Amino acid sequence: MSGQAVLMAMLPEHLLLLGLVVVILMAIAGSAARAALPVATVFVAAAALAAARLSFDGYAAAPFAGHLSVDPATLLAKALVLSLALPVLLMARDEFEGAEFPALLLSSLYGVGLMMSADSFPTLFLGLEIMSLPVYVLVLLAYQRAQSAEAALKYLVLGGTATAMFLMGVSLLYGPSGSMKFATFGNALSAADPMARAAAVLVILAFFLKAAIVPFHAWAPDAYEGASVPVTAYMAVIVKAGVLLAAVRVFGGASLSAPLLQLMVALPLLSIVWGNLAAMRQPSLRRMIAYSSIAHAGYLFYALLGAPQGRLQAVTFYLLAYGLLNLLVFAALPAAADDRQRDRLDNLKGLFHRSPFAALMIGIAMLSLAGIPPFPGFVAKFMIFRNVIAAGYTTYAVLGLVGSYLGIYFYLRVIQFMFMSPDAAVQAAPPRRLALGASLACLAATLWLSLLPGWLISRL
Amino acid sequence: MFDATLLNIVLFLPLLGAGLLLVSPAAHDDFTRRLTLVLMTLQFALTAWLYLRFDSTTAGLQFATRLPWIETWGVHYHVGLDGFNILLVMLTAFLGPLVTAGAFGAITKDVKLFYAMVLLIQFAMMGTFLAQDLFLFYVFWETMLIPMFLMIGIWGGERRIYATLKFVLYTAFGSILMLAALIYLVWTLQATTGIVSFDFAELMKLRLPFDVQRWLLAAFALSFAIKVPMAPLHTWLPDAHVEAPTAGSVILAGVLLKMGTYGFMKLGFPLFPDATQAFTPVLMTLAVVSIVYGACLALVQDDIKKIIAYSSISHLGYVMLGLLSLELVGIQGAVIQMVSHGLVAAGLFLMVGMIYERCHSRELAAYGGLAKLLPVYSVFFMILTLASVGLPTTSGFTGEFLVLLGAFKAAWVQYRVGASSLPLVLAVVAVSGVVLGALYMLRFALSFLFGTTKAPHTGGHALSDLNLREKTILGLIVAAVFALGLFPDEPMRKTELAAKAYRQLVLTPRLSGGSP
Numbered sequence: 001m002s003g004q005a006v007l008m009a010m011l012p013e014h015l016l017l018l019g020l021v022v023v024i025l026m027a028i029a030g031s032a033a034r035a036a037l038p039v040a041t042v043f044v045a046a047a048a049l050a051a052a053r054l055s056f057d058g059y060a061a062a063p064f065a066g067h068l069s070v071d072p073a074t075l076l077a078k079a080l081v082l083s084l085a086l087p088v089l090l091m092a093r094d095e096f097e098g099a100e101f102p103a104l105l106l107s108s109l110y111g112v113g114l115m116m117s118a119d120s121f122p123t124l125f126l127g128l129e130i131m132s133l134p135v136y137v138l139v140l141l142a143y144q145r146a147q148s149a150e151a152a153l154k155y156l157v158l159g160g161t162a163t164a165m166f167l168m169g170v171s172l173l174y175g176p177s178g179s180m181k182f183a184t185f186g187n188a189l190s191a192a193d194p195m196a197r198a199a200a201v202l203v204i205l206a207f208f209l210k211a212a213i214v215p216f217h218a219w220a221p222d223a224y225e226g227a228s229v230p231v232t233a234y235m236a237v238i239v240k241a242g243v244l245l246a247a248v249r250v251f252g253g254a255s256l257s258a259p260l261l262q263l264m265v266a267l268p269l270l271s272i273v274w275g276n277l278a279a280m281r282q283p284s285l286r287r288m289i290a291y292s293s294i295a296h297a298g299y300l301f302y303a304l305l306g307a308p309q310g311r312l313q314a315v316t317f318y319l320l321a322y323g324l325l326n327l328l329v330f331a332a333l334p335a336a337a338d339d340r341q342r343d344r345l346d347n348l349k350g351l352f353h354r355s356p357f358a359a360l361m362i363g364i365a366m367l368s369l370a371g372i373p374p375f376p377g378f379v380a381k382f383m384i385f386r387n388v389i390a391a392g393y394t395t396y397a398v399l400g401l402v403g404s405y406l407g408i409y410f411y412l413r414v415i416q417f418m419f420m421s422p423d424a425a426v427q428a429a430p431p432r433r434l435a436l437g438a439s440l441a442c443l444a445a446t447l448w449l450s451l452l453p454g455w456l457i458s459r460l
Numbered sequence: 461m462f463d464a465t466l467l468n469i470v471l472f473l474p475l476l477g478a479g480l481l482l483v484s485p486a487a488h489d490d491f492t493r494r495l496t497l498v499l500m501t502l503q504f505a506l507t508a509w510l511y512l513r514f515d516s517t518t519a520g521l522q523f524a525t526r527l528p529w530i531e532t533w534g535v536h537y538h539v540g541l542d543g544f545n546i547l548l549v550m551l552t553a554f555l556g557p558l559v560t561a562g563a564f565g566a567i568t569k570d571v572k573l574f575y576a577m578v579l580l581i582q583f584a585m586m587g588t589f590l591a592q593d594l595f596l597f598y599v600f601w602e603t604m605l606i607p608m609f610l611m612i613g614i615w616g617g618e619r620r621i622y623a624t625l626k627f628v629l630y631t632a633f634g635s636i637l638m639l640a641a642l643i644y645l646v647w648t649l650q651a652t653t654g655i656v657s658f659d660f661a662e663l664m665k666l667r668l669p670f671d672v673q674r675w676l677l678a679a680f681a682l683s684f685a686i687k688v689p690m691a692p693l694h695t696w697l698p699d700a701h702v703e704a705p706t707a708g709s710v711i712l713a714g715v716l717l718k719m720g721t722y723g724f725m726k727l728g729f730p731l732f733p734d735a736t737q738a739f740t741p742v743l744m745t746l747a748v749v750s751i752v753y754g755a756c757l758a759l760v761q762d763d764i765k766k767i768i769a770y771s772s773i774s775h776l777g778y779v780m781l782g783l784l785s786l787e788l789v790g791i792q793g794a795v796i797q798m799v800s801h802g803l804v805a806a807g808l809f810l811m812v813g814m815i816y817e818r819c820h821s822r823e824l825a826a827y828g829g830l831a832k833l834l835p836v837y838s839v840f841f842m843i844l845t846l847a848s849v850g851l852p853t854t855s856g857f858t859g860e861f862l863v864l865l866g867a868f869k870a871a872w873v874q875y876r877v878g879a880s881s882l883p884l885v886l887a888v889v890a891v892s893g894v895v896l897g898a899l900y901m902l903r904f905a906l907s908f909l910f911g912t913t914k915a916p917h918t919g920g921h922a923l924s925d926l927n928l929r930e931k932t933i934l935g936l937i938v939a940a941v942f943a944l945g946l947f948p949d950e951p952m953r954k955t956e957l958a959a960k961a962y963r964q965l966v967l968t969p970r971l972s973g974g975s976p
Contacts, residue, residue, distance in 0.1 A: 372632075397643070401640050415609075416621060419613065420613040420620070454529055454532065454535070
């Protein structure tokens with residue numbers, strides 16, 4: 001372990017940590033009220049740039065061999081995930097003041113960074129907890145309704161359950177092998193030994209719980225609905241990205257085989273179907289997005305069916321597209337009298353006549369989430385199902401695609417509300433500048449991914 | 461090179477226009493209308509130039525552009541004109557300005573969004589016809605859904621939400637299975653030959669076992685058959701047509717439905733020749749069922765839009781019959797029939813729109829004796845009716861006659877060698893469709909134009925005959941109908957080599973392993 005490698009390989013994390021320290025110092029000095037958020041934004045941007053720069057330089061290192069390593073592909077994924085946090089920070093300007101939000105967000109992002117470079121279970125566990133603990137607080141931060149407390153508690157308890165399952169699984173893996181490396185999980189996947197299999201199942205279920213896969217999804221709609229808009233966006237986009245990218249690392253080069261293969265197909269498929277069906281009847285936008293994200297988690301786990309070398313690429317691209325579109329929806333969401341009203345889908349009725357740009361942006365996001373070309377959601381889905389078919393699971397791919405068909409209706413329903421319904425009696429609120437900036441940035445990135453997806457794909 | 465650039469301009473001109481309209485907040489409604497008309501006319505002029513430059517003696521693509529798009533997957537931006545698409549591209553470009561001008565009076569709400577959608581759908585349709593890469597084709601194919609969804613949903617009639625959701629959910633179901641088949645097909649190409657490509661030309665060389673061909677054809681055929689639409693997958697069409705605004709109906713009937721038959725001709729059948737051969741009796745039966753069933757339903761409708769909608773199902777059945785006959789005349793007849801139906805149905809829907817703007821009713825019973833009230837209108841209507849029936853000298857005759865000739869030729873050969881008498885029976889039944897066609901169209905014209913003079917809800921105004929704009933639109937369509945009916949030689953020469961290539965592709969077995 002050389003000092004330089006420790007410095008360079010974890011440069012993005014170091015920058016986040018530095019940002020966290022600065023924000024805390026500002027809070028102590030009493031100057032955090034307005035300035036903490038911009039400072040945090042600058043540090044996150046710097047961390048993303050650092051990761052991108054290292055990636056383009058082809059930097060690869062393992063400062064703590066066997067526990068933590070980076071390579072260009074991981075760094076690029078990290079850069080993309082960190083840049084997805086920028087719109088969240090921009091959106092937060094209208095909701096949060098003070099140092100709490102930026103501090104919690106920075107520390108959570110640190111955990112995401114750690115998870116994405118982990119090579120062993122202790123590192124992953126650290127990352128997972130550093131990421132999750134601040135989010136439990138964030139859900140409750142500046143809460144505007146009574147259910148927020150309930151949602152946060154539910155999230156905390158279920159998150160704790162996931163942690164417990166994860167640790168139980170890891171200890172069962174450690175017992176016979178004496179190793180904490182991810183490779184033990186790969187071996188356990190194909191082992192016939194019941195204990196190894198139980199260990200693998202526990203770890204997989206912990207991931208499923210964290211990513212809200214049916215039947216472990218019940219916390220997601222409540223937590224999403226209870227949290228404020230930027231926090232919901234953070235959970236839907238970045239927490240999910242952290243969990244999935246960590247899952248890709250844990251699975252590593254292992255291929256799936258029966259009987260765990262069935263588990264890895266059945267539950268994600270169930271998520272796709274149930275998420276898409278349940279989303280149809282939600283009156284709340286955030287609950288709808290929650291169910292949509294349950295379905296999307298299903299597609300993302302489908303990516304693990306593909307050949308190992310294509311997984312990271314497919315998952316990263318999918319997360320980027322999916323993240324951008326969710327952020328686009330949240331950033332473009334018009335302001336309203338109170339949070340509850342803002343969250344109602346009915347509030348979107350006739351939006352095109354009140355603010356056409358917001359309606360167009362949300363419309364594009366919905367079409368893209370539904371996987372309708374030429375938007376990036378289609379290319380992302382295409383990539384996953386291409387890998388699944390290439391791995392020989394044609395039937396599963398067809399089932400997944402048919403499941404995704406079920407989702408088209410509720411995305412179109414949002415467009416129907418915005419463009420085809422008479423105006424809801426809603427007072428037009430003045431547009432918020434930073435949120436508008438965030439939505440325009442997301443829109444630009446979305447259009448760029450629609451027109452030239454090849455540029456990114458060839459680099460991932 | 462110059463012409464290739466021109467073809468790209470033809471493709472992207474509407475997209476440019478749509479983008480301009482969507483981002484310019486201040487554009488006045490009249491300005492919007494004029495801008496759209498100018499862009500569409502320009503597109504048609506450029507397309508006509510390319511049509512004249514198109515060399516009918518060379519097979520394959522002309523004016524092609526091929527650029528890498530998603531390189532790692534072998535996806536290319538590959539567009540070009542060939543004998544398969546030239547007439548349909550011409551038809552699309554021809555209808556563009558007419559649709560635009562036709563909606564001048566009818567659309568007064570959200571004008572900018574409306575014309576942006578018209579331009580977008582024009583872009584997507586052009587792209588679908590021009591694409592020579594399966595990925596690109598699929599992207600354009602799906603993109604067509606979005607503007608159509610909005611067009612029916614925003615400017616449609618009372619049950620517009622139901623109709624537009626039905627339209628999208630029907631078509632998207634076909635597409636999703638086509639997507640699975642497409643991925644499988646391209647993956648197989650890569651696995652068996654090592655070529656990573658979505659190019660039509662590469663995929664046509666692929667050999668597949670019969671079992672695989674059967675499934676893939678089923679997936680592609682489902683998607684295309686929904687779009688055509690063939691019975692029993694047609695139920696979205698009447699709803700979509702009835703609820704859509706005139707421009708939507710015209711685009712649907714004029715171009716969108718041809719996507720299905722074009723898909724069969726360009727991709728579905730040539731990609732899977734052995735499965736096509738095996739399924740020909742089933743598909744042919746469905747085609748003939750569509751002809752007769754569509755005609756029978758058209759015979760009993762009270763809603764004038766529905767009559768034309770069901771007649772579309774019947775007319776496109778002929779196209780399928782011609783394509784499946786695998787006789788050169790039949791295939792060429794199918795292509796002519798596609799264009800002819802595009803012109804005639806578009807004209808009829810425009811005329812229905814014109815009378816609807818005046819009287820606000822689509823009930824057949826509400827009208828009568830329009831020949832006395834609106835003489836010019838009635839002349840145009842009668843001409844289009846006769847073209848729809850297939851009167852010689854109109855395009856309808858050329859198409860139907862050649863298709864039936866092809867069907868009989870093929871059937872007779874099969875009958876003589878004792879292979880099967882089914883094609884002959886089907887061809888005979890298909891002819892009855894012509895009689896039924898005359899029956900429902902003439903019944904329509906009879907109670908519409910003649911008989912007791914009735915005209916509902918004019919709101920106190922005297923019923924005014926066609927104005928100059930409307931006369932120009934219909935005049936152009938009628939001119940095209942006669943041109944195609946009297947001088948079909950030139951367009952048929954342009955498509956002849958493609959028709960031969962299609963026939964060759966479908967007749968040459970391309971099996972690998974297994975046997976039927």
